[in-house]
Amino acid sequence: MTTTATRVELTRNAAGRLVPISVNGKDQRPYQGANQDDPQGYKAAPPIRSCTQYPENGDKRVPDLETALRQCGLRNGMVISSHHHLRDGDRVAVMALEAAGRLGARDLMWFPSASFPSQSAVVDLMEKGVVHHIEGSMNGPLGDYTSQGKMRGVGVLRSHGGRWQAIQDGEVHIDIAVIAAPTADPFGNADGSHGKSACGSLGFALADSMYADRVIVVTDNLAPFPCVPWQIQGNSVDYVVEVDSIGDPAKIVSGTTQITRSPDRLRIAEFVARFLRDAGIMRNGFSFQAGAGGIALAFVDYLRRMMREDGVKARFVRGGSTRYLVEMLQEGLTDYILDGQTFDLDGVRSIAADPRHVATSPFTSYNFHGKGNFASLVNAVVLGATEVDVNFNANVVTHSDGRLLHGIGGWQNCLFAGCSILAVPSFRDRIPVIVDEVTTITGTGEMIDVIATERGIAINPRRQDLLEAVKGSKLPIRPIQDIKAEVEKICGGKPVRPRFTERPVAIVKWVDGSVLDTVWQLA
Amino acid sequence: MSGLAKAEIAHRGEAGHWGNEVRSDAHVAFELRAEGGVEIGLESRVAAYYGENILAQARQVLAGLAVRDGHVAIHDEGALPFVIAARIEAAVRRGGLGQGRRALPEPVPLPPPVARDRLRRSRLYLPGGEPKYFINAGLHTPDAIILDLEDSVHPAEKDAARILARNALRSVDFAGAERTVRINQLPLGLADLEEVIPEQPDTVLIPKTERAQQVIEVDRTIAELKQQHHISRPIWLMPILESALGIENAFAVAAASPNVAAITIGLEDYTADLGVVKTPEGAESLYARTRLVNAARAAGVQAIDSVYGDVADMDGLRLWGQKSRALGFEGMGCVHPLQIAAVHQAFAPTLAEIEKAQKIVAAFEEAQRRGLGVVSLGSKMIDPPVVQRALKLVKRAKDMGVIQ
Numbered sequence: 001m002t003t004t005a006t007r008v009e010l011t012r013n014a015a016g017r018l019v020p021i022s023v024n025g026k027d028q029r030p031y032q033g034a035n036q037d038d039p040q041g042y043k044a045a046p047p048i049r050s051c052t053q054y055p056e057n058g059d060k061r062v063p064d065l066e067t068a069l070r071q072c073g074l075r076n077g078m079v080i081s082s083h084h085h086l087r088d089g090d091r092v093a094v095m096a097l098e099a100a101g102r103l104g105a106r107d108l109m110w111f112p113s114a115s116f117p118s119q120s121a122v123v124d125l126m127e128k129g130v131v132h133h134i135e136g137s138m139n140g141p142l143g144d145y146t147s148q149g150k151m152r153g154v155g156v157l158r159s160h161g162g163r164w165q166a167i168q169d170g171e172v173h174i175d176i177a178v179i180a181a182p183t184a185d186p187f188g189n190a191d192g193s194h195g196k197s198a199c200g201s202l203g204f205a206l207a208d209s210m211y212a213d214r215v216i217v218v219t220d221n222l223a224p225f226p227c228v229p230w231q232i233q234g235n236s237v238d239y240v241v242e243v244d245s246i247g248d249p250a251k252i253v254s255g256t257t258q259i260t261r262s263p264d265r266l267r268i269a270e271f272v273a274r275f276l277r278d279a280g281i282m283r284n285g286f287s288f289q290a291g292a293g294g295i296a297l298a299f300v301d302y303l304r305r306m307m308r309e310d311g312v313k314a315r316f317v318r319g320g321s322t323r324y325l326v327e328m329l330q331e332g333l334t335d336y337i338l339d340g341q342t343f344d345l346d347g348v349r350s351i352a353a354d355p356r357h358v359a360t361s362p363f364t365s366y367n368f369h370g371k372g373n374f375a376s377l378v379n380a381v382v383l384g385a386t387e388v389d390v391n392f393n394a395n396v397v398t399h400s401d402g403r404l405l406h407g408i409g410g411w412q413n414c415l416f417a418g419c420s421i422l423a424v425p426s427f428r429d430r431i432p433v434i435v436d437e438v439t440t441i442t443g444t445g446e447m448i449d450v451i452a453t454e455r456g457i458a459i460n461p462r463r464q465d466l467l468e469a470v471k472g473s474k475l476p477i478r479p480i481q482d483i484k485a486e487v488e489k490i491c492g493g494k495p496v497r498p499r500f501t502e503r504p505v506a507i508v509k510w511v512d513g514s515v516l517d518t519v520w521q522l523a
Numbered sequence: 524m525s526g527l528a529k530a531e532i533a534h535r536g537e538a539g540h541w542g543n544e545v546r547s548d549a550h551v552a553f554e555l556r557a558e559g560g561v562e563i564g565l566e567s568r569v570a571a572y573y574g575e576n577i578l579a580q581a582r583q584v585l586a587g588l589a590v591r592d593g594h595v596a597i598h599d600e601g602a603l604p605f606v607i608a609a610r611i612e613a614a615v616r617r618g619g620l621g622q623g624r625r626a627l628p629e630p631v632p633l634p635p636p637v638a639r640d641r642l643r644r645s646r647l648y649l650p651g652g653e654p655k656y657f658i659n660a661g662l663h664t665p666d667a668i669i670l671d672l673e674d675s676v677h678p679a680e681k682d683a684a685r686i687l688a689r690n691a692l693r694s695v696d697f698a699g700a701e702r703t704v705r706i707n708q709l710p711l712g713l714a715d716l717e718e719v720i721p722e723q724p725d726t727v728l729i730p731k732t733e734r735a736q737q738v739i740e741v742d743r744t745i746a747e748l749k750q751q752h753h754i755s756r757p758i759w760l761m762p763i764l765e766s767a768l769g770i771e772n773a774f775a776v777a778a779a780s781p782n783v784a785a786i787t788i789g790l791e792d793y794t795a796d797l798g799v800v801k802t803p804e805g806a807e808s809l810y811a812r813t814r815l816v817n818a819a820r821a822a823g824v825q826a827i828d829s830v831y832g833d834v835a836d837m838d839g840l841r842l843w844g845q846k847s848r849a850l851g852f853e854g855m856g857c858v859h860p861l862q863i864a865a866v867h868q869a870f871a872p873t874l875a876e877i878e879k880a881q882k883i884v885a886a887f888e889e890a891q892r893r894g895l896g897v898v899s900l901g902s903k904m905i906d907p908p909v910v911q912r913a914l915k916l917v918k919r920a921k922d923m924g925v926i927q
Contacts, residue, residue, distance in 0.1 A: 263860035264659050401571040429547055429601025430569045454662055490658060492580070492604040492629075495572035 008504055010518075015393070015441050019515040020504050024109075024133065024153045026171075028507070029514040034446040037512040039369055044170030046211055046236075058187040058225055060240045065099040065218065068239040069176065072214035076106045077132070078175035081212065083205035084114035085180070085192055085341060089251030092180035092218050094121045095243070101130035109153070111172060112136040113163055113204040114407045118251065126151060135172065136163075137407020138506065146505050147404045149521035155404070155506030157397055157519075160204065160340070161366025161373065161413035162511045167207045169369060171513055177208035177215045179232060180246045184219035188237025189230035192342075193352035193359070195221030197246045199253060200321070200342020200351045202231045203361035209236040220246045231359055254344050259301055260294030264454045268423050269298035271475060272382055272452045277306050278473035279466055281380050281419055289318035289414060290382040292343040295423045299382050300324040307333050318365070318378055321347035321357065329356060338374060340365055340410060366413035368511040373413070381417035385424050387438040390480050392445030392460045394422055395438040397508060400431055402439055402498030402522050404506060412511050415447040419466065426453040426487045432495055434484040439498060441517040442508055455483050499523035536617025538683045539610035541598035547655035549602035553614040556592045561585050567599035580604055584611045588621035604628055605694035606654040606687065613683035628694045636756040637701050637725045639784045642666050642922050643825055644854040644870040645863045646703065650675035651684035657691045661698030663860035664867075668697050671705045672715050673730045681711060685718040692722035701725045703761070709737065713744055720748040724758060726784065731792065732762035733769040735779035742780040757782065761827070765789035766796040770811045773818035785825035787856070788815050803839055805846075816851035830856035837865055844869025867923065877920050883913035 010018045013030035021028055054060060062068045080100065082093035093112060098121070100108060106129050110122060117140035125131040126145065133153025138146045146155050158166055166172045181190035182197040192202040197220055209215050215237045222242050227234075260266060272295075276282040282303065290296040301324060307313070313332065317325055319339040323346035328334050337357045342348050350357045365374045375381075385394040386405065399405045414420065424433050434453065449466060451458040458480035459466050470477055488494055500520035510516040534555035541550035549567075556562075563581050567574060581595060584607075595611065602610065605628040615621040647665035649656050651672045660668045670688040672681065692702055704719050705728035706712035716727070729741050738760060745758050760783045762776050769776070770793070777786045790808055794801040801807065812828065819826035828847040831840045840862055847855055848870050855870075857863050872880070882900060887910045890898045898905040920926045 261861075263663055266861070267662060430603055431572060431601065454659060490603060492573065492576055495569075496575065498571060 008502070013515065015444050015516055017441055017517045019507060019518050020154070023156065023504075023507055023515075031510050031514040031516045034444060034510070037368065037514075039169070039512075043168050044173065044211060047213060054238075058234070060188055060234075060237060061186050062239050062241060065096055065178075065216070065241050065243075066103055068216045068241050069096070069100055069103060072176045072216065072238060074100055074103055074105050074176065077108065078105070079109045079111050079173060081111040081174045081177045081208045082113070083179060083202065083208065084112060084116065085199040085202055085204055086197065086247040086252045087199075088116040088118045089197075089247035089249065090116065090118065090180060091245060091247050092178060092243075094119055096178040096216075096218070097122060097125050097131060101125055101128065106130060107132040110134045110136065111174060113160065114409065115139050115142055117141065137409070138404050139406060143404035143406075147402065147519070147522050149501070149503060149505055151505065154504055155519070156509060157408055157506055158509045159366065159408040159412035159511055160362040160410045161368055161375070162408070162509050162513065164207045164362040164367045165369045165511065165513055166509070167211045168367065169513060174208055174212035175214065177205070177212035179205045179209060179215065179217050181217050181219040181232065182246065183221045183223055183227055184217045184232075184240060185223050185225040185227035185234065186240055187225050188215070188217050188232070188234030188240050189225070189227040190217050190219065190232035190234070190237075191227055191230050193229070193348065195219075197221070197249055197252055198348045198352070200348045201339050201359035201361075203340055203359055203365075205232060206361040206363065209233065214238045216241060218243055218246060220244060253342065253348055258294075259298045262294070264425060265295050266298050267454045268425065268452055269295050270302050271457055272299045272421055272423050273302035273306055274473070274475055275421070275450065275452065275457060275470065276303060276380055277310070278475060279419070279469040282306065282310070282312055284312055285315045286312070286379045287314055287316045287318070287377065288380045288382070289320075289378050289417065291320045291384070292322050293384055295384065296382050297322060297324055299423065300328070304328050304331075304333055318374065318381075319343075319347065321351065323347070326350040326357070329354065338365070362410075362413075366410055366511075368413075373416075375413045376416040378414070378417040380419040380421060381414040382421050382423050383411055383414055385422045385433070385442075387433055387435050388422055388424060388448075388451050388480075389435050389438045390484055392448045392451065392480070393438050393441045394443050394448055395440045396442045398440040398519060400435070400439055400495065400498070402500060402520070404519055408442060408508070412443055415443050419449050419463075420447060421450040421452055422448060423452045426455045426483055427491055430491050432484070432487045432491055434480065434487050436484070436494070440508060440519055444516075451480060451483075453483055455486060458483055534618050534620075536614040536619070538613035538617060539602075541600055545600045547601050547603065547606065547658075549597055549599040549607050549610045551610040551614040552596040553590075553611070553618045554594045555590075555618055555620060556594060558592050560592055561590060562594045564594070564596040565599065567597070568601045569599065577607060580607055581611055584608050584626040585615070587626035588612060588615050588624050590615055590620055593618075602654065603658060605690040609654075609683070609687040609690045613686050616682065616686075625689075628690050630693050631696045633723060634697075634699065634702070637759070639757070639759060640825065641701065642854075642919070643701070643785055643827055644923070645857050645866045646827070646854065647700070647857045647860060647863060648675070648830070651688050652676050652680050654687055654691070657695050660860070661696060661700045663863050664698070665700050665857060665860070665863050666854065667701035667703050667726070669703045669705050669728060669856075670719075673705050673707050681707065681715075685715050689718045689722050692719060692724055703728055705730060705763075706741075709740060712741065716741070716744050716748060720745055720754070720758070721752045723754055723756060726759040726761055728787075729760060729762045730789070731765045731769070732776050733764075733766055734772055735775040738762055738776055738779035738783060742782055745782075759784035761785045761787060763787050763789045764811075764815060765792035767793070767811075769793075770814055773815050774821055777818050777822035777824050783822070783824050785827045785853075786815060786819050787827035788812060788829050790829040803833075803843075805843070812847075812852070813850060820851070825853045826851055828852040828855035830858050831862065832858060834859040834861065837861075841865050841869050871923050871925050872916050872920050876916060877926060880913035880916040880920075883910060884917050887914070
């Protein structure tokens with residue numbers, strides 16, 4: 001069904017959401033269901049180059065980013081990509097876009113693997129016309145700018161796996177990839193585990209290095225050839241630029257990751273750990289993934305205590321690695337860490353020194369258009385959400401007031417784990433998290449199995465096996481409707497839903513490249 | 524009350540808190556006007572979701588307080604309805620209006636009354652001026668929660684805190700925890716009682732108790748208020764002994780009223796009164812604590828220990844709790860929800876104790892069945908008090924969920 005009520009042509013997808021059929025001049029496929037995917041054709045490919053076009057001595061250095069961008073043939077309307085392994089400490093993405101602006105480039109599309117509040121200078125670049133729009137996460141000030149409808153194009157939000165899929169399938173063609181590298185050699189081999197700006201894995205930049213027309217490596221720690229180990233192959237790299245600093249080390253990794261002291265959040269974390277134990281998921285040879293948020297860290301702490309008590313060992317854990325995972329590795333509670341990104345100093349030290357701590361990429365872990373991926377091999381994953389509804393749909397990108405707030409990260413990809421658990425407070429201050437219908441669907445109830453709150457655990461009725469497995473457990477297993485009703489009573493009724501205009505400001509892609517939902521301009 | 528007198532002249536009042544660091548509270552500024560009806564200004568972190576709801580509630584509360592003309596400015600930081608109502612009422616009362624009226628929030632069902640000898644292993648202190656801690660306090664399964672109107676509340680905030688505590692008793696589901704209030708010393712405590720007794724707390728903690736007379740006075744006031752508000756269920760008393768004199772009079776205090784369910788000790792004030800340093804080992808208070816246990820037993824009430832103040836030191840807490848149980852205490856205070864599980868563990872009988880008690884109980888039942896007057900276990904004869912203690916221990920272990 002299509003509607004002509006608005007200027008943008010919309011269609012209702014399988015999740016029941018109205019989505020545009022065309023975005024930024026490109027046709028879109030509406031979401032058909034979580035696993036209703038039948039890709040055709042061949043992967044995209046970068047242009048063929050010859051080694052004769054590159055210095056025989058392997059020294060690809062140029063004096064600065066401007067030179068590199070000019071020699072890459074920077075033109076108006078190009079797609080410039082960057083990665084977010086330096087997190088809120090990153091200086092390179094803004095440095096590159098500003099350099100492009102100084103060279104007179106206009107209407108660029110910025111294609112980061114994620115954005116951070118420290119990159120709010122991109123708002124100015126959008127105001128000046130240097131950047132046309134962003135396809136990537138839009139956090140903080142960038143999210144507000146987008147939600148208010150000030151961005152010229154429509155934002156496109158993709159998961160980490162979805163970003164790989166989009167690059168690989170040719171949905172996004174990267175003209176110039178700018179890769180910040182904590183260590184690199186003049187040939188372009190690069191790695192994240194060493195150097196003053198060490199960040200651990202560089203996996204998010206891998207697709208960019210393989211598929212972009214041109215690749216620039218920017219480093220503040222130039223090593224003589226060979227840079228060992230290398231996660232980015234110099235054979236894909238056009239130019240190497242040396243700078244004083246690629247980022248603020250204090251913001252790249254946190255010195256120590258702290259477990260929450262909030263008793264409510266600890267209660268949720270303990271519930272999740274007990275759930276894994278009582279449901280029989282925690283058993284010898286199992287695997288799990290948890291992020292670096294307060295609840296997730298506390299969950300890992302509870303789980304490892306239970307593993308010790310029961311004498312259980314994991315085969316692997318997936319990071320976001322932190323001190324807690326590293327300690328589990330060292331204690332022998334897991335054989336391996338398969339690490340997508342490295343959150344703290346202990347993680348960075350471990351990945352550099354311990355061969356059982358392995359850097360992975362979205363290709364190995366998340367890519368939906370590959371011959372399998374690690375995400376579906378993981379037994380259980382613990383994630384967060386801004387909202388969850390009674391149909392087990394969840395939102396991670398917008399706030400309940402409709403503002404664009406977060407990127408998707410690996411969240412959608414992780415939902416393919418054997419048991420996907422959202423660990424969330426049932427309300428924040430007076431804002432219910434368990435609602436009738438989420439503002440923006442980022443993952444559907446087809447994929448979400450368990451909601452753990454401080455007021456009890458709700459299991460998706462689709463998962464009768466899990467309901468059966470925890471029979472006899474002392475855990476407070478409750479229907480999600482009950483928890484929602486209790487929260488509404490506490491908060492004094494149902495919250496008013498946000499008001500929007502009929503103009504899409506961003507779309508949310510599912511892992512297969514189809515459009516799952518629309519983020520609308522705030523009224 | 525000179526403060527109140529001043530407020531009456533000014534006809535302005537403020538209550539509550541706001542700012543970036545504040546969560547789940549609201550600040551309300553009220554100003555009486557001669558005419559023009561009620562005008563409400565609202566700035567709220569949750570305006571997008573509950574703005575209209577808050578305005579409607581504010582109008583309702585003001586009507587309940589018979590405020591017809593005035594300006595109310597609300598800065599809301601995500602306060603729940605029972606908090607918003609309390610802050611508006613406190614501001615209006617400080618502005619000299621609304622005397623003798625109450626603007627009560629939506630109630631939750633009143634939980635059943637508690638038994639005099641119920642489990643009192645843990646009691647979680649909730650500062651009376653910090654509403655953000657109230658709503659989930661019961662989830663952490665303390666045996667009791669204490670809405671504290673005394674030491675955690677600044678003298679200038681007593682009036683606002685007692686309204687907040689009253690609304691919390693009425694509107695917060697404490698998930699089966701004993702709902703207790705620590706009132707202020709008399710005579711200030713009398714005003715606390717007037718405010719909170721209509722909402723039927725299970726138990727009232729009487730601070731700085733030194734003489735039976737203090738207990739009798741509180742007991743009598745509660746009895747009057749109960750009659751006035753047609754309350755028939757019991758409201759228990761837990762006097763807190765916090766001085767050398769209080770300890771000397773422990774038995775008289777414990778026996779002052781049949782409504783006394785337990786007595787407890789406040790070690791900060793007690794050690795200060797003695798002029799000694801409070802140590803983690805607690806040797807300086809050993810006499811007072813054992814004396815209190817003995818007085819409690821003699822009067823047939825529970826002996827409850829003080830708090831362990833170092834939240835970070837869980838091992839110290841466990842050790843304190845185990846020693847405390849060994850002395851004869853049945854529970855202690857908690858200053859953080861994380862202490863509750865450790866305290867419950869410390870006050871639970873050990874498996875060896877339970878096993879022994881179960882054997883004695885089995886022998887007792889066997890003797891009953893066979894009509895024997897003497898209970899024996901193997902070659903040993905068991906005295907009746909030992910049987911009684913074993914019966915009690917097994918019952919407690921069941922109550923605590925240690926055994927089925």
